[in-house]
Amino acid sequence: MCRLKSGEKPFILDAHTHVGATYLTCYFTDKRWTVEDLIREMDRCGVDMACVSGGGLPHEIKQMNKQVLEAITRFSDRLIGFVRLNPKFSDVLEELDYYIRDKGFRGIKLHPNQDGYCLLKEPVLNLILERAAKYRVPVLIHSGTEPWTVAGQFSDLAETFPDVTIIMAHSGLRNDKNVLESARRVENIILETSIGGVTPPRILGKDRVVFGSDWPTTSMRSELQEVFDLWDSGHLSDEEALDVLGLSMARILKINPRRVT
């Protein structure tokens, strides 16, 4: 495990993990990953805290959210709940209120590609974003898949809701060539690194890039190693690396960065 010159291990917060399954695993396997699997993986990789949402087949969403509630209740010092919402469900706003207002979830997860709606053409999405602004919680959104969820749509949405922090999961999946140009248009888009890679924060500004793994789609250790590799090779400064690894996401979530591993 890497340590700072002072001998301390950096604080690491994974902004994108799942229990259950993920969009990219659930059509290949029936396997479902438990919260024990997640905590074991975090311990192995030295990850102190993680934002977690449910993942799996679209009809499993309500069960996913219950599972996440159980997970963050059991591991309240390690896990931060993000509620997975589908705007096509008639009770989506009640779900949002229940988990954010009543159960201590700190973010919203949206997956336009899997749930079949467009980031700019779904009216209920506006109501969800309005409540995200009201509760002051970030919204993590899958990116990089045409036609539902591409970079220009992110910046249009971010302009419409300037008070909402929108986290672009996967930074465009290495597919979308307009990520940086779109993110530069607004200040409330944050790039999350899983699969898409690590953009040096200096390009967009402080607290604009956060580490995420999308585990169990990927190897959490490999995704984390990419940050260390860029740090080791001088592509990230000490401050940038520490911000990406966890401090920026802690500030976005307004939580105390506690090292526990």
Next chain:
Amino acid sequence: MILERKKKWFIVDAHQHIQIGSYLYASSLEKPELGYEQLISREAERFKKWFEKHGVSYGAVSNISSMVDRVWRTKHGGNEAVAELIKLLNGKIVGQYVPNVYEPPDVVKEKIEESVKVYGFRGIKLHPWISAFPLNHSITYPVFDVAAKYKIPVLSHSARSEFCTPILFADIAMLYPEVPIIMGHMGKQHLHYDVIPAMRLAENIYVETSGSKIQILLERIVKEFGADRVLFGTDGPHDLLPAYVARIEDLNISEEDKEWILGKTAAKLFNLAAP
């Protein structure tokens, strides 16, 4: 700072590029600050240091410039730089010749044959997306004819371009069953559902790992087809080698299968000495 890496692997990077000449996204108006000889020296030094730093035994290398330019400025359109690298790096470079499929078929064949017989190239690289042709188009037949004659593998980019979807790999692979065809990036994160069905259609399709990060997909491929159909690659060389190796180490497969992916499959395909 490497997380829990304990084993020294035999590693062959099956997908690398030099950066001399035209480059994707670079303007042709930009003039290089260094002369050609200096660029060759710079690249040779960059590769040498990278091999030493990361303990990589071989790299399969092509020049992106040869794919970008529709009309070549030299006889081999930038492949000459790879030939120089082959000479300078003492057996560590597996040259991947990039043909210009827009030249007359006889010329394409003649140049590839020269690259194999005179310059020691051991494989062919195609980039249908950058060069703009469907992988299974008849324009590629001269390339595969020579590959079949010399029994050398053809590595092609795959991903989200209509020119190089996995089904096109299956189509050309069935037409040339004696040619190993390597699916670079294995469809990345968009065509992942097409990869296994394509491999079912043709036993001579192999996959190369760079750009794809879905662990369960690779585990499924190893389970159904074997690790000797998978080659490790970086699309580099770059500083993320430890992360890319970690991804293979973390697969839920046997240690022997990891050895095949990281080096033995490529060594077998390219006839390289392996421990």
